Amino acid sequence: MSSAITSSSGSTGTASSSTSGAAAASSLITSTGIGSGLNIGAIVSALTTAEGAGQQTLITSQTTSINSQLSAFSTFSSSLSTLQATLATLEDPTELAGFSATVADTTIASASTDSTAVAGQYALTVQNLATSASLNSAPYASANATVGTGTLNIAVGNLSTSIVIDSTDDTLAGIAASINSATANPGVSASVINTTLGAILVISGTQTGAANGVTVTETDGGSGLSGLTYSPTGTTNGLTQTQGPTDAHFTINTYPATSASNTVTTAISGVTLNLIAPTATGASTTISIAPDTSAAQTSIGTFVTAVNGVLSAIQTLGGYDATTQTAGALNGNATLEAFQSELENILDTVNSAGSSGVGSLADLGLTTDSQTGQLDSNTGTLTTALSQNLTAVGNLLGGADGIATQLNTLINSYTQPGGLLDSITQGLQTNLTNVQKQQTALTAQLAAYSATLTTQYNAMDAAVAALKETQTYLNAEFNSSSSSSSSTSSTSNLSSGQTST
Numbered sequence: 001m002s003s004a005i006t007s008s009s010g011s012t013g014t015a016s017s018s019t020s021g022a023a024a025a026s027s028l029i030t031s032t033g034i035g036s037g038l039n040i041g042a043i044v045s046a047l048t049t050a051e052g053a054g055q056q057t058l059i060t061s062q063t064t065s066i067n068s069q070l071s072a073f074s075t076f077s078s079s080l081s082t083l084q085a086t087l088a089t090l091e092d093p094t095e096l097a098g099f100s101a102t103v104a105d106t107t108i109a110s111a112s113t114d115s116t117a118v119a120g121q122y123a124l125t126v127q128n129l130a131t132s133a134s135l136n137s138a139p140y141a142s143a144n145a146t147v148g149t150g151t152l153n154i155a156v157g158n159l160s161t162s163i164v165i166d167s168t169d170d171t172l173a174g175i176a177a178s179i180n181s182a183t184a185n186p187g188v189s190a191s192v193i194n195t196t197l198g199a200i201l202v203i204s205g206t207q208t209g210a211a212n213g214v215t216v217t218e219t220d221g222g223s224g225l226s227g228l229t230y231s232p233t234g235t236t237n238g239l240t241q242t243q244g245p246t247d248a249h250f251t252i253n254t255y256p257a258t259s260a261s262n263t264v265t266t267a268i269s270g271v272t273l274n275l276i277a278p279t280a281t282g283a284s285t286t287i288s289i290a291p292d293t294s295a296a297q298t299s300i301g302t303f304v305t306a307v308n309g310v311l312s313a314i315q316t317l318g319g320y321d322a323t324t325q326t327a328g329a330l331n332g333n334a335t336l337e338a339f340q341s342e343l344e345n346i347l348d349t350v351n352s353a354g355s356s357g358v359g360s361l362a363d364l365g366l367t368t369d370s371q372t373g374q375l376d377s378n379t380g381t382l383t384t385a386l387s388q389n390l391t392a393v394g395n396l397l398g399g400a401d402g403i404a405t406q407l408n409t410l411i412n413s414y415t416q417p418g419g420l421l422d423s424i425t426q427g428l429q430t431n432l433t434n435v436q437k438q439q440t441a442l443t444a445q446l447a448a449y450s451a452t453l454t455t456q457y458n459a460m461d462a463a464v465a466a467l468k469e470t471q472t473y474l475n476a477e478f479n480s481s482s483s484s485s486s487s488t489s490s491t492s493n494l495s496s497g498q499t500s501t
Contacts, residue, residue, distance in 0.1 A: 036464045040457045048450040052442055059439050066432045070425065072317045072329035076336065077414075077421050079313040083306040084411045089299045090404035093394030096299060100292035101271055105285035110274045117270030117289055123253050125284040126275055130208035130248035130262045135216065135230050135239040139198030143173040148224030154179065155215045156205055159186035165225060172201050175228065179203065188214055201228065205245060209260025213245045248275055251284075293386040296393065300382065303404075304366060307347070308374040314340050315373065335424060339414065344368075346406045347375070351396045358385050358392035361403070 089095045094115035101111035108126055140147070149170050152163045161184040169178050176190035187206045192199050205214050213232055216239060218225045230239035247258045252267050259266075264273040271289060279285060317328045318336040330336050347368070351359045358364070365381030368374070385393055397404045414420045 036461045038457070038461070040454065040461065044450055044453045044457060047453055048446050051449055052446045055438075055442050059435055059442065062435045063432070063439075066428050066435065068329040070428050070432070073421060073425060073428070076310075076313050076317060076330075079306075079310045080411050080415050083303075083310050084408060084415070086299070086303045086306045087404040087408045090303060090397040091399075091402065091408060093391065093398040093402075096296050096390070096394040096398060098292040098295045099270070099289050102288045102290070103285060104288075105279075107277055108279050108285045109276055109287075111287055112272050112274075113289060113292075114270050114272075119291060120268075120289045122268060122287045122289075123251075123284045124273070124279075124287050125251045125254075126278045127249040127251075128246065128278055129275055130260055131243055131246045132205035132208045132212060133214040133241060133245040134205070134243040135203045135214060136242050137172075137201040137228055137239055139195065139200055140172050141198055143192045143194065143199045144171050145199065146170055147172055147175060147227065150218050150222050150224040151220040152179075152225055152228060153217045153219045154182075154186060154188055154203075155217075156186040156188060156207070157212050161186055162219060172199055176201060187212065203239065207260075208245065208248075208262065210245050210247045211260060250275065291387070291390050293383065293390065296386050296390060297379075297382060300364065300366075300397075301377065304375050304377050307343075310343065311340070311374050335420065339410075342410055343407070346403055346410065349396075349403050349406065351401075358389055358396055360396070364393065364396075 092115075098115070099113045099117040099119065101113045101117070103109050103111050103124070109124060147165075147170055149165050149167060152165065152175075153160055154163065161182050163178050163182050165175055165178060169175060172192050176192050179185070179188065179190040188203055189206055190201060190203050192201055194200075203214060203216065205212050214230070215232065216228060216230045218229055225238075226236075227238035230237045230241065232241075247260050248262055248264070249256070249258055250264075250267075251257065257264075257267055259275075262275040264275065267273055268287070268289075271287070273287075314336050317330045318333050320327045320331055347361060349360065361367070361375075363381075364385050365378030366375050367378070369376050396402060399405065412419070416422070
C-alpha cells in the first residue's frame, strides 16, 4: 500500500513536469520541428508556393509581355526618330540642290556657296585687299618707361571711348593694358614691340575698311600724353600711321567693286568670297559655280539607310522567325502594320509634274527588294538623275507634297507628345501598374497563408513533443513498477525459505 501511494505521488509530479515540458517545447518550435522532426520551413514554403503558383505564373507572364511590348515600341520609336532626322535636308529642295564653288588660283581667293547660289563662271581680279589702320609711337627706353598721365580719347568711325591714365598705369606697357581692357573699346588693340631703337607702342584697328580710321586725342587739357595722339588731318601727331584703313578693290567680269572687308558676300548671289592676295597686273582668276551632287547623294543615302532601319525594326518586332519558331514582341500588331502600309504608300508616290524623267523614287534608282521588302539603291541611276536635273529631284523629295514632307507628317502623328505611340505607351504603363498591384496583393496573401501554416505546424509539433514526453514518462513508470514487483517477490521467497527451481 505504501508503495502504491508513493507511486501515485510520483506519478502526479511527473505529469506536472510533462505539462511544463510541453509548454517549453511549444515555445522552442522553429522551422525544424523539435517534436516531429519535420522540416516545417520547407513544408510551409512548398505549400505556399503551390498555393500561389497559378496566380504567380499569370502575373509573371503578364509582366514579361508588357515589358517586352514597352521595349519593342521604344525600339520602333527610336527607328522613326532616326528616319525623321534625315528628312530636314530632303524637305527643302534648295538645301538638297547644292552648288560648289571653285577658284582656279587658290592663292588669290577662296569661295563657298549657300542655297541661293546658281551655276556660273566669273573672272576675278583683285587690285588690293581691305586693310585696317595701324599707328606707331616714337621709341621709348623700355616698355616700363614713364610716358605721362591724362585722358586719351580713342575713336574708330562713329565709336569712341575715353581712357584715364594715372600714375598706376602711366608706362608704355600700362597704357597698352588700359586700352585693351577698356569696357567700351571702339575697335582697337594695343601692344608693345621691342626693337633695336627701343620699345614702341602699336595701336591697331580691329576692323578693315576706309571708314574705320583710328583717331587718338588727349582731352584733359594737358600735354602729358601728347606723344600718343593722332589725327588724319593733324600736323603735330605724336603717333605715326604706318598703315591706312582701306577698302578692298576688285572686279567681277571686269566690273569694279569694293568691300570694307576681305570677306565679300554681296558680289555674287549665294557666293561668299574670301580675298587672300592681289592678282598680278593684268591677270585674273576664274570662279566656277557648279551643281554639287555629292551632298545630295550623301543625304539620300542616309535617308535610304534610315528607311531600311524602320522596315527592319517592323519585320523583327512584328514578324515571326520560322527558323527559330519565335514571334516578335509585337507580332501581328495593328499599329506596326498600319505604319508599314502608310510608309509604303508614300514611298510609292509618283510626281506627275516631274520633269526630265524624275517622277518617283524608282527614277532615282531606289526600288523595293521583293525578297527583303527593303529599299535598294542603284548608284549609277541616282548619279545620272542628280546630274541631269537636281532641281527635279529636290521637288520630288521636298516641297509641300514631297516624299520627305509626307513622311515627316506621318512620323509626327506617331511620335509627337499625345500621338499614337505616346497613347499606347501610357496604356501599357497603366497595365503594368495594375499587374504590380496584383503582385503586391498576392505577396501579402501568401505571406498571411504562410504565417497560418507555420502556426498550425508549430502547434502540431508542440503536441507531438508533449506526446513524446508523456510516452517517455509512462515508459519510465512501467519499467519502475516492474522492477519493484520483481524485488518484492524475491524478498518474500527468501524469507519463507522458498527458492525457485
